[in-house]
Amino acid sequence: MVKYVLNGLARKAYGLGAAVRVCYINCRLTGTEYRVLASLCNALNVKIPFTGLAVGEVFDRFKLSVDSRKLLFVAVLDEIDALIKTRGDAILYELTRINETLRRSRTSIVGISNDLQFKELLDPRVLSSLSEEELVFRPYDASELRDILWDRAHLAFYDGVLSDGAVSLCAALAASEHGDARRALDLLRVAGELTERKGAKTIMEGHVRQAEKRIEHDRVIEALRNLPLHSKLVLCGVYLLGKAKVSSAVTGDIYEIYREICGRSGLAPLTQRRVSGLINELDAIGLLNARVASLGRYGRTKKIRLSVAHSLVGEIFATDDRLRRLMNYVPKCLLDGRI
DNA sequence: CCTCCACCGGAACGTGAGGAGT
DNA sequence: ACTCCTCACGTTCCGGTGGAGG
Numbered sequence: 183m184v185k186y187v188l189n190g191l192a193r194k195a196y197g198l199g200a201a202v203r204v205c206y207i208n209c210r211l212t213g214t215e216y217r218v219l220a221s222l223c224n225a226l227n228v229k230i231p232f233t234g235l236a237v238g239e240v241f242d243r244f245k246l247s248v249d250s251r252k253l254l255f256v257a258v259l260d261e262i263d264a265l266i267k268t269r270g271d272a273i274l275y276e277l278t279r280i281n282e283t284l285r286r287s288r289t290s291i292v293g294i295s296n297d298l299q300f301k302e303l304l305d306p307r308v309l310s311s312l313s314e315e316e317l318v319f320r321p322y323d324a325s326e327l328r329d330i331l332w333d334r335a336h337l338a339f340y341d342g343v344l345s346d347g348a349v350s351l352c353a354a355l356a357a358s359e360h361g362d363a364r365r366a367l368d369l370l371r372v373a374g375e376l377t378e379r380k381g382a383k384t385i386m387e388g389h390v391r392q393a394e395k396r397i398e399h400d401r402v403i404e405a406l407r408n409l410p411l412h413s414k415l416v417l418c419g420v421y422l423l424g425k426a427k428v429s430s431a432v433t434g435d436i437y438e439i440y441r442e443i444c445g446r447s448g449l450a451p452l453t454q455r456r457v458s459g460l461i462n463e464l465d466a467i468g469l470l471n472a473r474v475a476s477l478g479r480y481g482r483t484k485k486i487r488l489s490v491a492h493s494l495v496g497e498i499f500a501t502d503d504r505l506r507r508l509m510n511y512v513p514k515c516l517l518d519g520r521i
Numbered sequence: 522c523c524t525c526c527a528c529c530g531g532a533a534c535g536t537g538a539g540g541a542g543t
Numbered sequence: 544a545c546t547c548c549t550c551a552c553g554t555t556c557c558g559g560t561g562g563a564g565g
Contacts, residue, residue, distance in 0.1 A: 216549060233549045234540030410552095433528065453554060458529070474529070478563030481527025 184258055184294065191256065204256045209265035215273040218265065219244055222257060241276060248280075248287045255289040262293040263300040271304050278311040321361025327353035330363050331370055339374065339385075347387045348373060355394060369393050402490050405467055406498040412452055413460050414499065416440050417469060418508055420488055421495045426516050432475075432483040433458055438520070439513045446511065447504065461486060 188204045195202035205225035212218050219240040220230040226247045230240055248255050257277070259265070266274065280289055291312070298318070301309065322330070331349050349370070356366035370385075372393035377385045409417065419439035423431045437454050444451040452460075461484060464470040471489040476482045488495060499505040 214550070231540055233538090234542090234547090236541090236548055239541090239548085452552095454528085455530085455555080456553060459553095462530090474561095476561035476563090477527080478561070479524090479526060479565090480563075481525085482560060482562085483526095483528045 184260065184292070188256070188258060195254075200254070201252055202254045202256065203251075204258070206258045206260065208260045209263075210261040213265065213268065215265075215269055216240060218259070218273060223247065226251070226253075226255075245280060245283060248289060249284045250286075252286045253288075255287065256292065257289060258292040258294065260294045261296070263295040263297045263303070266300070266303055271308050275305065275308045275311075278308055322357065322363055323361060324350070324353045324357035327356050327361065327363060327366045331366055334367060335370065338371075343374075343377075343384050345384050345386050348385045348390050351387045351390045355390070368397060372396055399494075402469070402494060403498060405469060406490075406495065407501075409464075409469075411449075411504070412457075413464060414502065414505060415443055415447070415449075415508075416457055416460050417464060417488075417495065418443060418499060418505055419513075420470060420486060421492065421499070421509075422511065422513055423516075424488055424492050425496075426512070428516070431486050432477075433461065433486065434483065435515075436461065436486055438515045442513050442515065443508050443511065446508065458484070465489075 185206055188206055192202065192204050203225060205222055207218055207221045209218065212221055216233070216235075216237050219237065220232070223230045223240060223244050226244070228243055228247045230243070262274075274291075274293075277289070277291055301314075301316075304312075328349055331352055335344050335349065352366045352369040352373070355369060356362055359365055369390055370393075373385050373389040376392050376396065377389045382389070406414075406417075416436060419436045420431060422439060422443075423435065428435070433454070437457050440457060441451045451457075461470060461472050465472040469488070469490055470486055472484045472486045474482065475485045496509055500509055
């Protein structure tokens with residue numbers, strides 16, 4: 183949406199011959215000050231190496247470049263809370279004050295955040311120099327999503343192939359997940375593909391249900407494949423425990439098995455602290471379910487289980503040369519009853 | 522009510538890769 | 544050749560803690 187407006191702005195400016203430059207940055211993907219500034223420079227065709235320069239140096243180059251071209255520069259920082267939460271608001275402070283040092287140019291900043299409390303994280307000085315205007319967009323509800331879907335559907339599908347129920351279901355499913363329009367469109371697209379492959383004439387609700395499963399299934403496979411090695415090994419540990427019908431696993435159990443399979447693979451195991459972090463990451467992407475539980479006398483730990491199909495993990499890991507031979511391994515600590 | 526387990530999770534620090542400038 | 548930079552990924556250190564069992 184912002185990208186759309188931004189494009190419109192850029193086109194309009196071009197049409198009017200106005201010196202306007204725009205730059206869209208997703209701060210979750212561009213997660214450091216350095217990279218944000220590098221992206222800003224990039225928008226001005228100033229080449230910045232992905233590492234090597236001091237942050238201040240990059241900032242100076244950006245300022246110089248903007249000012250020398252008499253530009254109106256609009257920077258959009260999407261998911262800006264992700265950047266501020268991890269790196270602090272120093273960069274915002276610098277950016278808000280940039281106009282004081284620019285002689286011939288102006289810059290504007292648009293920040294987008296899903297966190298309504300985000301502004302409380304900011305230094306009051308930043309907030310005041312922002313002279314900000316806040317717009318709150320509430321998530322789309324189901325009926326709005328339905329309108330959006332019908333709107334796009336007319337472009338993408340032949341008339342009559344789309345059932346009312348299918349569109350409503352896409353809208354309802356997406357609305358229950360923060361009203362994400364992209365999600366709704368994805369569902370509809372995949373449902374369309376499935377319908378076509380089956381040679382059916384109309385997209386029905388059943389196809390949408392299948393599409394939902396399909397999207398999730400593909401997402402999990404993709405995630406499993408692209409995991410870093412040690413995350414895979416940790417997950418492999420959870421898998422082996424599940425295979426041995428161990429009901430509840432805690433961090434310590436997982437770590438023990440993890441160490442074992444590292445040994446078998448001739449790898450140096452990471453520390454438990456790190457593995458604990460990996461478990462949290464796996465939880466965040468939805469491959470594991472880990473929640474802290476206090477077992478009283480028996481300490482405080484995380485209870486961990488797979489949150490995707492056991493068989494799917496086995497299937498995907500069997501395609502990885504380094505993991506294949508671990509899939510049938512029975513951990514010693516299971517045999518001697520320590521777990 | 523108190524203790525104490527088995528971790529949790531924040532923070533500081535280290536390392537090695539990739540690169541700039543001089 | 545040398546110094547200085549960022550970043551990703553780890554390690555080390557350590558204070559914190561919910562609740563079963565005494």
